[in-house]
Amino acid sequence: MAEKKLMKGNEALAEGAIKAGCRFFAGYPITPQNEVPEYMSWRMPAVGGAFVQAESEVSAINMIYGAAATGVRCMTSSSSPGVSLKQEGLSYCAGADLPLLIANVMRGGPGLGNIAGAQGDYWQATRGGGHGDYRTFVMAPNGVNEMANFPHKCFEVACKYRLPAMVLADGIIGQMMEPVEFTAPEVDPKNLVEPDWALGINNGRAKRIVKSYDLREGYLEKMVLERVKRYKEIEKNEIMYEEKMLEDAEIAMVAYGTSARVSVAAMKLARERGIKVGLFRPITLWPFPKNRLAELSNRIKKFLVVEMSLGQMVEDVQLSINGAAQVNLHAKPGASVMTAEEVYTTLERIVKKGAKEYAVAK
Amino acid sequence: MYQGIRISGFGGQGVISAGILLAYSGMLEDKEVSFFPSYGAEMRGGTANCSVVIASDEVTTPIVSEPDTVIVLNEPSLAKFEPLVKPGGLLIVNSSLVNSKPTRKDIKVLYVPCNQIAGELGNAKIMNMVALGAFASNTGAISLDAISRALPKVYKKLKPEVIELNIKALKRGAEIKLN
Numbered sequence: 151m152a153e154k155k156l157m158k159g160n161e162a163l164a165e166g167a168i169k170a171g172c173r174f175f176a177g178y179p180i181t182p183q184n185e186v187p188e189y190m191s192w193r194m195p196a197v198g199g200a201f202v203q204a205e206s207e208v209s210a211i212n213m214i215y216g217a218a219a220t221g222v223r224c225m226t227s228s229s230s231p232g233v234s235l236k237q238e239g240l241s242y243c244a245g246a247d248l249p250l251l252i253a254n255v256m257r258g259g260p261g262l263g264n265i266a267g268a269q270g271d272y273w274q275a276t277r278g279g280g281h282g283d284y285r286t287f288v289m290a291p292n293g294v295n296e297m298a299n300f301p302h303k304c305f306e307v308a309c310k311y312r313l314p315a316m317v318l319a320d321g322i323i324g325q326m327m328e329p330v331e332f333t334a335p336e337v338d339p340k341n342l343v344e345p346d347w348a349l350g351i352n353n354g355r356a357k358r359i360v361k362s363y364d365l366r367e368g369y370l371e372k373m374v375l376e377r378v379k380r381y382k383e384i385e386k387n388e389i390m391y392e393e394k395m396l397e398d399a400e401i402a403m404v405a406y407g408t409s410a411r412v413s414v415a416a417m418k419l420a421r422e423r424g425i426k427v428g429l430f431r432p433i434t435l436w437p438f439p440k441n442r443l444a445e446l447s448n449r450i451k452k453f454l455v456v457e458m459s460l461g462q463m464v465e466d467v468q469l470s471i472n473g474a475a476q477v478n479l480h481a482k483p484g485a486s487v488m489t490a491e492e493v494y495t496t497l498e499r500i501v502k503k504g505a506k507e508y509a510v511a512k
Numbered sequence: 513m514y515q516g517i518r519i520s521g522f523g524g525q526g527v528i529s530a531g532i533l534l535a536y537s538g539m540l541e542d543k544e545v546s547f548f549p550s551y552g553a554e555m556r557g558g559t560a561n562c563s564v565v566i567a568s569d570e571v572t573t574p575i576v577s578e579p580d581t582v583i584v585l586n587e588p589s590l591a592k593f594e595p596l597v598k599p600g601g602l603l604i605v606n607s608s609l610v611n612s613k614p615t616r617k618d619i620k621v622l623y624v625p626c627n628q629i630a631g632e633l634g635n636a637k638i639m640n641m642v643a644l645g646a647f648a649s650n651t652g653a654i655s656l657d658a659i660s661r662a663l664p665k666v667y668k669k670l671k672p673e674v675i676e677l678n679i680k681a682l683k684r685g686a687e688i689k690l691n
Binding site for chain 1: 532535536539544545546547548549551552570571572573574575577666
């Protein structure tokens with residue numbers, strides 16, 4: 151067993167990316183993710199990689215666009231307003247079928263919002279905040295250990311299917327410290343095979359072009375449809391979720407990230423007080439584990455989605471369940487964290503008192 | 513076993529350092545731990561605080577909203593954190609700097625002259641260790657030994673004699689017990 155380290159979420163994310171073979175990082179400072187570039191600034195040179203503090207978020211994502219086109223594992227990170235700025239570049243990377251890692255350590259929004267942890271960027275992350283038909287592989291860690299180990303999975307999926315991958319965390323997970331074990335396999339970039347599309351020195355091989363456009367009539371459609379085949383494969387092969395105490399549950403909470411941790415605490419309170427509640431935690435937000443939720447809704451007839459937003463993932467839960475069960479929402483916008491007691495009270499009102507005010511329209 | 517702790521004081525009093533040290537100590541005892549700092553727009557001389565959880569079971573939320581123990585190192589922290597202490601919980605007050613008295617009757621209060629003791633030991637910077645020592649001996653949530661072992665691991669640049677001084681401060685704090 152590897153030695154446990156006490157690390158901050160942001161630092162674990164950065165080290166996890168390095169261990170996953172990342173050798174180029176470009177970013178621009180913003181709270182609450184500053185420890186990511188800070189860590190990369192000394193760690194990247196130590197492993198023979200390159201760190202750039204760019205002059206803006208827009209510049210950073212475009213540096214990643216260029217680096218990814220050479221086949222190197224690369225990363226950028228930011229927080230909500232900064233990630234908004236990166237959306238144009240991200241759309242270009244998706245259009246050029248480039249693997250890369252982008253981390254969003256979410257803070258309060260919209261606008262400048264505040265610097266506390268929030269979950270208001272779910273739609274942006276899962277719907278593609280940039281223009282055009284594209285997808286991003288999105289993983290939602292619920293603590294420092296997952297911050298440390300998810301970059302490996304992100305790069306694996308990004309490289310296999312050629313698309314951008316995102317770690318969608320929040321300020322609490324970024325700032326907190328917990329014991330960490332790096333369990334994901336370590337990747338030495340020297341052992342990676344150069345992708346057959348990567349740009350670089352042309353020693354007489356056929357010309358390679360990385361681009362996000364095709365202006366010839368009908369060709370863009372072909373390009374997009376070829377990409378959609380890979381998206382379908384991801385939906386088939388790469389969905390991840392966690393279930394807790396759903397076997398006998400009369401109501402299932404659905405939550406990710408920090409909300410999922412609070413939901414575990416609420417679940418313990420509720421179980422002590424006689425309410426049979428379980429938790430379904432999507433780990434991949436895209437692809438969303440919709441089939442499993444649909445299966446669960448055959449048996450469990452009440453769901454409570456818990457989110458640090460006005461309610462965004464709740465729409466995916468509704469789409470998955472498709473009217474087969476009642477979907478409720480405990481929403482906490484404005485970058486504040488719900489307490490376990492608050493969530494428990496909502497559970498109690500729904501289960502014991504038949505409260506309807508939390509139900510969302512079918 | 514579950515112990516949720518809030519530590520609060522001026523920036524520079526070692527609030528964050530004490531919190532990280534406590535979490536690390538818990539990890540050395542194979543407990544489940546978490547540390548979460550306030551990271552708002554703080555300034556030098558402003559008030560900083562952190563949450564620490566030491567538990568035998570998985571840590572759910574790292575933000576301790578109803579602490580078993582609160583350690584207040586300065587005056588403004590008393591007003592802010594006294595109301596949060598869980599009924600029956602412990603409030604450790606740095607009586608060297610906090611002049612006001614807590615008003616709640618449903619909690620235990622321990623007065624520790626952290627700055628005075630640190631001064632007697634010859635280094636004002638170790639006042640946070642005095643508070644941690646008192647915390648350890650009065651709650652039993654962590655052993656002095658674990659904190660002592662964690663010190664050189666968390667603060668790798670500290671000279672051995674400074675580590676020793678920190679351990680002395682821990683022990684002096686641990687001698688102060690609730691009646």
